[in-house]
Amino acid sequence: SAVRIIQTTPFDGQKPGTSGLRKKVKTFAQPHYLENFVQAIFDSIGEVGGKVLVLGGDGRFHNRTACQTILKMAAANGFARVMVGRGGILSTPAASCVIRKYRTFGGIILSASHNPGGPDEDFGIKYNIPAGGPAPEAVTEAIFARSKAITEYRIQDAADIDLDRLGTQQLGPMAVEVFDPVADYAALMQTLFDFDAIRAAFKAGFGMKFDAMHAVTGPYAKAILEDMLDAPAGTVMNGTPLEDFGHGHPDPNLVHAHELVEALFGPDAPDFGAASDGDGDRNMILGKNFYVTPSDSLAVLAANATLCPGYAGGLKGIARSMPTSAAPDRVAAALGIPAFETPTGWKFFGTLLDAGKATLCGEESFGTGSDHVREKDGLWAVLMWLNVLAVRKEPVADIVRAHWAKYGRNVYSRHDYEGIDSAAANGLMDHLRGLDLKGKALGAYKVAFNDDFAYTDPVDGSISTQQGIRIVFEDGSRVVFRLSGTGTEGATLRVYIEQFEPDVTKHHLDPQEALADLIKIARDVAQIEARTGRAEPTVIT
Ligand code: VG1
Ligand code: CO
Secondary structure, three states, X not given: OOEEEEEOOOOOOOOOEOOEEEEEHHHHOOOXXXXXXXXXXXXXXXXXXXXXXXXXXXXXXXXXXXXXXXXHXXXXXXXXXXXXXXXXXXXXXXXXXXXXXXXXXOEXXXXXXXXXXXOOOEEEEEXXXXXXXXXXXXXXXXXXXXXXXXXXXXXXOOOOOOOOOOEEEEEOOEEEEEEOOOHHHHHHHHHHOOHHHHHHHHHOOOOEEEEOOOOOHHHHHHHHHHHHOOOOOOOEEOOOOOOOHHHOOOOOOOOOOHHHHHHHOOOOOOOEEEEEOOOOOEEEEEEOOEEEOHHHHHHHHHHHHHHOHHHOOOOOOEEEEOOOOOHHHHHHHHHOOOEEXXXXXXXXXXXXHHOOOOOEEEEOOOEEEEOOOOOOOHHHHHHHHHHHHHHHOOOHHHHHHHHHHHHOEEEEEEEEEEEEOHHHHHHHHHHHHOOOOOOOEEOOEEEEEEEEOOEEXXXXXXXXXXXXXXXXXXXXXXXXXXXXXOOOOOEEEEEEEEEEEOOHHHOOOOHHHHOHHHHHHHHHHHOHHHHHOOOOOOEEO
């Protein structure tokens, strides 16, 4: 078979966002669109000749087609071998695991994560570096720059690979190894958690529901929870990956994971509920009639980490994204270990993990993870909770309430205004950026400072600016404003609201009530309704 060199011209807007390039399927399906971006990746990451690449995705519509194209391009660009998950399936954390385990030259992950899938919905692609994590900004900038100058791409003239047949096949001069996407990941989980204790808990009647939301974690959750840990059949709901996620929105939050939420807040609620997103890197944790915010989840896991074999030696540090609540910082202080505050997006945790400065990381957006891989990891978080619950034998709600009683509660909520006009959104951010609020009163709160968050990476010194507007009050409460970098339609404004509550008699309050004054301040100061026409957010988490 021969290599074909195809002439092409650049597309506008192939700039990776918070987590890779995400666009409508229709955009990706245009002739040369995917090819240009893939060639831009191969041109930007150094010599690829003779190297091994990992490939797979969340199984959404266009996943298989894109896999075939990328395999042929990898062959034409000189890769020696590509390891592709069977059926083109590979969760984001499993991709990170496999890249690290087999020391490959990184991998390509096909996912638009929590965004809906289908012919009229979203697709996405990102490159992960040999350490296993999302490419840092220097690399994504190089890929973007290359995408603007591209004139040709290389593709092998060859038949499609059978993605469902395990084993090695030949594609021109390159080997394609179709592998079981679950095995390596499941083996890693076994080294971190006390499977015997979890198995014993299930045997004793501990009840759980896991909602895979028709997305990629289904096969992983069935293999680990039902087959290895003996959870009853049916513990995993919606466990078969579908190209359109069953017309759902595979975002594990109180709004989109409603089937699970109804089960956990219903009359026969099991002890524990969890869900993951399209590509398996997010998690939502529920107890019987109880919702654990992602920020609290990170804090509770950090405080209980030594109950798990993989973390029995203690934690080196805890890292969280800036909009995530400071609950994990309180645990870090109590443990006498450092706490790090990074911009939004998992790529910013990579250097801290590589340098051994942090062991656990998390984001308020249902992302939790550790140094076992370089991505956030939904099922890992669920297993860590299971390990803690199996050892402590207390309800989720009691564990979290006891945590608040000890450390105080960082009352927290995020309000999203989705699909607003981009110009209005940018205008709103410019307006906030122009304010000087220091020392001023907003309602009953006095502003300590306001800024646009900038970050200097403590390991490599790289600087990232304009990472979100913070208004921080003298009592430590704050409101934060960001525009989403993962959406594909208009703009999404995210407003993060946090207040510390040391008084245990107020810990039972609904965050929307407890934060009502700050929520109003945030809306007023940003002029949200006047600028966007929206009186209320579309999603509250
Ligand atoms: C969102 C979240 C962010 C997360 C990112 C990728 O980004 O806020 O915390 O890292 O999604 O998650 P944004 O820019 O839309 O706020 V995933 O599971 O979509 O890969
Ligand atoms: Co995701």
